[in-house]
Amino acid sequence: MSEKLIVARGLTKTYGDFIAVDGIDFDVAKGESFGFLGPNGAGKSTTMRIIGATSVRTSGTLTILGKDPEVHGPQIRAHLGVVPQQDNLDNELTVSENIFIYGRYFGLSSSFINRKIPELLEFAQLEEKKDTKVEALSGGMKRRLTIARSLVSEPDILMLDEPTTGLDPQARHILWDRLFRLKEQGVTLLITTHYMDEAEQLCDRLIVMDKGKIMAEDSPAQLIKDYSTKEVLEVRFGSDRNQEMVDVLRPLADRIEVLPDRILLYATDGEQLLEQITAKGIHPNTSLVRRSSLEDVFLRLTGRSLVE
Amino acid sequence: MRSNAVELSEGRIGKFGEKYYAGRPQQVLLRNWLSFKSSAWIAVVSGFFEPVLYLLSFGYGIGELVGNISTPGGDISYAAYIAPGLLATSAMNGAMLDSTWNVFFKLNESRLYKAMLATSLGPLDVALGEIAWALMRGGIYATAFTAVIAGLGLVTSWWALLAIPAAIIVAFGFASFGMAITSFMKSHHQMNFFEIFLLPMFLFSGAFYPLTVFPGWAQAIIKALPLRQAIELVTRAMSGEFGINILVNFTYFMVMICVGLFFTTRRLNALFMK
Numbered sequence: 001m002s003e004k005l006i007v008a009r010g011l012t013k014t015y016g017d018f019i020a021v022d023g024i025d026f027d028v029a030k031g032e033s034f035g036f037l038g039p040n041g042a043g044k045s046t047t048m049r050i051i052g053a054t055s056v057r058t059s060g061t062l063t064i065l066g067k068d069p070e071v072h073g074p075q076i077r078a079h080l081g082v083v084p085q086q087d088n089l090d091n092e093l094t095v096s097e098n099i100f101i102y103g104r105y106f107g108l109s110s111s112f113i114n115r116k117i118p119e120l121l122e123f124a125q126l127e128e129k130k131d132t133k134v135e136a137l138s139g140g141m142k143r144r145l146t147i148a149r150s151l152v153s154e155p156d157i158l159m160l161d162e163p164t165t166g167l168d169p170q171a172r173h174i175l176w177d178r179l180f181r182l183k184e185q186g187v188t189l190l191i192t193t194h195y196m197d198e199a200e201q202l203c204d205r206l207i208v209m210d211k212g213k214i215m216a217e218d219s220p221a222q223l224i225k226d227y228s229t230k231e232v233l234e235v236r237f238g239s240d241r242n243q244e245m246v247d248v249l250r251p252l253a254d255r256i257e258v259l260p261d262r263i264l265l266y267a268t269d270g271e272q273l274l275e276q277i278t279a280k281g282i283h284p285n286t287s288l289v290r291r292s293s294l295e296d297v298f299l300r301l302t303g304r305s306l307v308e
Numbered sequence: 309m310r311s312n313a314v315e316l317s318e319g320r321i322g323k324f325g326e327k328y329y330a331g332r333p334q335q336v337l338l339r340n341w342l343s344f345k346s347s348a349w350i351a352v353v354s355g356f357f358e359p360v361l362y363l364l365s366f367g368y369g370i371g372e373l374v375g376n377i378s379t380p381g382g383d384i385s386y387a388a389y390i391a392p393g394l395l396a397t398s399a400m401n402g403a404m405l406d407s408t409w410n411v412f413f414k415l416n417e418s419r420l421y422k423a424m425l426a427t428s429l430g431p432l433d434v435a436l437g438e439i440a441w442a443l444m445r446g447g448i449y450a451t452a453f454t455a456v457i458a459g460l461g462l463v464t465s466w467w468a469l470l471a472i473p474a475a476i477i478v479a480f481g482f483a484s485f486g487m488a489i490t491s492f493m494k495s496h497h498q499m500n501f502f503e504i505f506l507l508p509m510f511l512f513s514g515a516f517y518p519l520t521v522f523p524g525w526a527q528a529i530i531k532a533l534p535l536r537q538a539i540e541l542v543t544r545a546m547s548g549e550f551g552i553n554i555l556v557n558f559t560y561f562m563v564m565i566c567v568g569l570f571f572t573t574r575r576l577n578a579l580f581m582k
């Protein structure tokens with residue numbers, strides 16, 4: 001068992017009467033890429049802020065590299081690279097000034113930072129933009145710069161809160177590629193997301209969160225194995241007929257989920273199930289066989305979709 | 309040279325205010341300098357000209373009507389009479405520009421303090437850095453203004469040089485207090501409070517005429533206001549009048565500085581470490 005960097009037990013955060021994080025337990029090991037998957041409002045950002053020593057937990061215990069963030073906030077923050085959900089780059093400064101001053105906030109020497117800047121600009125693919133004011137960057141560039149900036153202090157743990165939300169598919173793929181590189185270099189990653197594909201791609205292990213609670217915890221593959229079937233057959237009959245088909249289809253599949261626009265049939269072999277259905281003279285408007293994903297796991301656990 | 313963020317922050321364990329202070333307010337100043345380098349200089353220059361314009365128009369315009377003023381130190385021109393008050397006002401204005409609207413923007417719109425406080429900096433670093441920046445502006449305005457009045461022949465002794473440290477104390481007080489109040493402001497609407505308060509304070513603090521024109525109770529109120537204290541501090545410093553009175557003015561500003569710093573730090577902590 002490798003070294004545990006983060007240990008949380010019964011971690012709870014309330015705002016007035018509202019329980020944002022409800023007694024969660026988890027461990028993160030060194031070099032691991034650990035995910036928090038859940039819909040908006042699940043409590044992911046709140047958990048990240050508590051770990052980042054910028055929010056005080058209401059109860060429970062938390063140690064990060066053996067220290068309590070409530071007691072040693074600045075010392076813990078010195079270990080962390082933080083990429084918040086909303087970018088907070090310094091819009092009045094240029095790209096390289098942003099990295100420079102951020103390093104200075106940590107107390108790093110100018111010569112050290114100036115040696116790091118070219119490397120970080122290359123990592124973020126922003127060499128050509130180094131003297132551009134941040135205001136003029138695209139969303140994807142800003143995100144990459146925020147990550148590059150967070151790396152200036154050579155953090156032991158990099159925390160990314162919804163790193164690709166709001167980015168177009170191309171920008172997302174560039175970012176995933178960058179995060180893969182960090183993972184390969186052995187940086188411990190903490191990632192929150194409500195995209196199941198992101199969680200599957202980036203996380204070694206993850207917790208599924210909903211309403212402040214942990215619903216399940218494991219590797220993406222194991223979660224899918226435990227909570228779903230190998231394949232899913234998606235069929236559409238048009239919104240008015242979906243409901244009446246459910247009763248006919250239910251006995252044929254291992255499990256069935258009805259969404260507003262389609263029906264999901266869970267089976268080991270989706271193609272075979274589709275043949276069975278057509279043999280009965282049932283012809284959906286459209287049909288699609290796919291592998292099970294974390295989306296299906298979430299649906300199974302909560303009865304709701306991840307992305308509303 | 310140590311370059312490791314963790315080592316640097318652990319070096320402060322057990323030292324003064326380790327949870328709130330990393331000993332690096334100068335990095336906040338550096339940030340403001342980087343941003344200022346490429347910003348609109350015109351706004352900065354115009355802030356300086358305001359009291360100069362008052363001096364020229366009132367000092368020489370109205371001065372023509374009122375003639376010389378007799379003071380304990382002898383007769384002086386009206387322009388020389390109002391110069392210390394305008395100097396105190398310019399230090400106040402310079403400090404308030406940065407510590408109110410600019411701080412409000414950084415708190416609420418640009419999320420700058422949020423970014424700073426996600427690093428190993430603490431809220432006292434941010435408060436001290438921002439206040440130091442604001443007071444530098446006030447100090448620079450005051451120094452330039454002193455040069456202007458000296459150039460116009462309105463100062464008669466070397467004591468006038470003391471106007472500069474006096475103005476820096478004034479700027480420090482206003483910057484510290486201004487930032488503390490700003491940190492509690494929730495909307496642009498509430499920020500207008502400063503304007504509502506500052507203009508009457510400027511007009512009634514006796515920069516242009518002696519306070520004795522008012523009844524006793526009004527004088528007492530005015531004397532409690534920070535601009536009146538600032539005017540007295542600067543006037544006394546410039547005329548070399550050292551006694552219990554200037555000590556009272558000085559203490560007033562020391563209290564203002566400490567109270568402002570305390571509340572700013574506490575408020576930043578409450579806002580960003582909740």
Ligand SMILES: Nc1ncnc2c1ncn2[C@@H]1O[C@H](COP(=O)(O)OP(=O)(O)O)[C@@H](O)[C@H]1O
Nearest residue numbers: 015018020038039040041042043044045046047
């Ligand atoms: N400062 C706060 N004050 C009151 N409620 C909050 C605050 N921050 C978060 N919440 C509430 O806590 C819940 C969890 O929020 P958050 O952690 O941001 O969720 P997520 O990041 O998973 O979308 C939400 O219902 C949110 O409205």
Ligand SMILES: [Mg+2]
Nearest residue numbers: 044045046085
């Ligand atoms: Mg969030």
